[in-house]
Amino acid sequence: MKLQGTLHTAMRALCRNPMRALLTTLGIVIGIGAVIAMMEIGQGSSAAIQKSITSMGANNLLILPGTASSGGVSFGAGSTMTLTPGDYEAIVRDCPAVRCGAPIVRARTQLVYNGRNWVPQSMSGSTPSLLEVQLWKDLADGECFTDRDVLNSNRVCLVGQTIARELFQGENPIGKELRIKNVAFKVIGVLSAKGANMVGMDQDDIVIAPWTSIKFRVSGSSLTNTNQSSSAAASAVNTLSQVYPSNQVALYPDKSDTQIADSMLTVRFVNVDQILVSAISPEEIPAAMQQITAVLRERHRLQRGEPDDFSIRDMTEMSKVLTSTTTLMTNLLLCVAMISLLVGGVGIMNIMLVSVTERTREIGLRMAVGARSKDILWQFLVEAVVLCLVGGIIGILLGHGGSLMVEAFLHWPVETSPTAIVSAVGVSATVGIVFGFYPAWKASRLDPIDALRYE
């Protein structure tokens, strides 16, 4: 109630000289306006950078099966077959830090269509969620295969732009049948263009099909390592295999059909080559890795102390770049913000000092009719704070308007930042208190008679 009176008095005093009040607060207006505009534009660009880095796979984690070794010879990453589709389902179901995931079965064989052939860089058997994990935007044409296709190992596939161009030579691939290692697959969708990845590999040179179809129809055997099976499969069509034989020497004679039928070596579990998952955000990657490790160790029944039979790779380098750019940007903006607010605050202090001198008689009069020195202190302090707050609010409006204009005319990405707005209000009030205190204190120390006599 007392504050209300003080506020009223302060507002009246400011309104007696609106032009001066406006000019006084201009420093704060510009300071806060610049801060808000920069924060919004800065956050917009940093979000855009983040998004583009994320689309390069910064959020992604690649889970590979463990390393097999025999007699001291390590066969390298992925040489055992410990990952199953069940693992994939468990990860997606039980790890809250994982946004989505997809199992991947790789193959590398020849595609044939209408007398032309082509060996794509990447042939992945997966689930429809792969598109989400790899952030493929919409399909350029057609539609994606479904979970039902995966269940039934249907012979459908998606092709990338490069394949559409090279193999189909401008024909519309939708509905056409191409042969993958002599198995006919119907093209039901064309992926949109993605271009080269960070190391220069063409990401459009790709075929994606249900993993069951690749696994059981193309790779054929689920028990052979695909690294080896794919080269074997490729060599079956590739005439160069005679020059550079990559077939392993057969240790045992081929099994006859009867032997195969009698064999107890039926597939107990189906393995996948990799599981690709996407964390909710770059910050959640460590949490996701922990959760995945826990889930997989549990599923693989690994005892405490036993090494993992899988490995998880993240895109550490990319996320590092991401965090360092964002931090740098934020710190830079903070510095500029501080300096401009300091300048604005000094401006306020300057004018408040002039104002105190100019209004010495008023101060004397107020004291003569009963104002205590703390009433005067409060009045001038509240005036300074009100000036700064009004300046801050105008600054927020101007800054926000400015960033909206930048968005409209320059098409820069802009992001409204409630934190910046709230802290701008806080900062301008603080500036008012800090820089308004000395003039207010000076005013409150005046002697009523001296003040009344002041000319």
Next chain:
Amino acid sequence: MNLIELNDIRKTYHLGEIDVPVLKGVSMAVAGGELVALMGASGSGKSTLMNILGCLDRPSSGEYWLDGQEVSRYSNDQRAMVRNQKIGFVFQSFNLLSRTTALENVTMPLTYTADFLTPKERHERGMAMLTRVGLDDRSHHHPSQLSGGQQQRVAIARALINNPPVLFADEPTGNLDSKTSEEVLRMFKQLNEDDGITIILVTHDVTVASHARRTIHIHDGLIVNGAYSHASTDSKPAGGGL
């Protein structure tokens, strides 16, 4: 008991090494309801005395009893309270806030009053005061839109807003021509007679002083005559008088 009683009030200014004694032992008394004029040559210490009476300044020594309280040793905040509640002060140069309406000038002291008033109550009290000085139709005029006499009447209304028992006026007609002076003086007389407000006013003008029932003459920091009214002269020996 007198409303105002001064006992051997002295005021000495210190200008570097030199002591400048301005009041050299002033004793006087004013009863409630009096209208007293204070006269003296320029530089005799009238304004200095008025500032002490108005609790704006502290005496170097001596006692000042106001309404039964010894206020000369009060702290700054206590004196501010006294100024707010018990004293109205009218200045020679009006001292109105510029670019502020007459009404707001009048209600300004209420900001510093301890008990809270709603904006409506403040408005009503301010309008009542303006009506009392005959300016209710000028409530939204700024000082620059008022004549000198009107400005001084606004200042009087401001001094009276907290219903103080005593009003001090240091040369209230000093900046006014004789006709408006007359107007303001009539106002003072009316306030004194109708509302019983004690008034002490400083003047150089003998005709102005003639309106008062008693005149105190001060010369070179000492009261020459009129320090006590006749009623109280009997009970008190004339101090400092010739």
